[in-house]
Amino acid sequence: MAFFSDFKKFLLKGDIVALATAVVIGGAFSKIVNSAVADIIMPVVGLITGGTDFTQKFIALNGENYESLKAAKEAGAAVMTYGNLIQAIINFIIVGLFIYIVLKAYEKTKEPEAPKAPAGPTEKDILIEIRDALKK
Template sequence: MGFFKDFKSFLMKGDIVSLATAVVIGAAFSKVVNSAVNDILMPVIGIFTGGTDFTQKFIALDGESYESLAAAQEAGAAVMTYGNLVQAVINFVIVGLFIYLFLKAYENTKKKEEAAAPAKPAGPSQEQLLMEIRDLLAKK
């Protein structure tokens, strides 16, 4: 019975709950970013690269020349699909950019909130308090 109690308290710690929340939000954010990359940015990049589909770029290690990646794989050739690496690097840079922009906007919002918060009234200084105490003691 103690095991389940300990396990439950472990799961309910703030750090674990925060981590689980971050993972779920991260997964959803990943879907949004992947859609932005695949559906919006890659077609634009394709225009600049002449319609090149990076995922279809490969080197056949057997020295033969194949029309496409599918043809090379069908022939059983060992292939190095460097285009997948290029695509992954592009995705990584774009995800990094999205995260940077998101965090920058978050920091700007926090700065605006801090600036909008009313300043706490300045209380008397330590010297002023000591002088008041001295004056009260002198009256007695």
């Protein structure tokens, strides 16, 4: 029974609840970012690159030429799909930029921190002043 009560305490700790909330929100935000990248940004990148589909860029390691990645795989050739790396790098940069823009907009909505009052003299400073005044 002690195991279950300890486990329940563990699950209901504020850190665990906050982490679970962050994971759920992160998952939902991930869908938004992926949609923005796939549905809005990548078509523009496609226009800029002339419609190049980087995921279809590959090198057949057997030295033969194939019309497509699918044809190379069907022929049983080992392929190095360097285009997937290029696509992943492009996606990373775009997602990073998108998150940067969202976080910058979020930071503008936060209230500025109130300036801290200047620190007054410490107890030690006051005692030194009293000592010096008594010496006079």
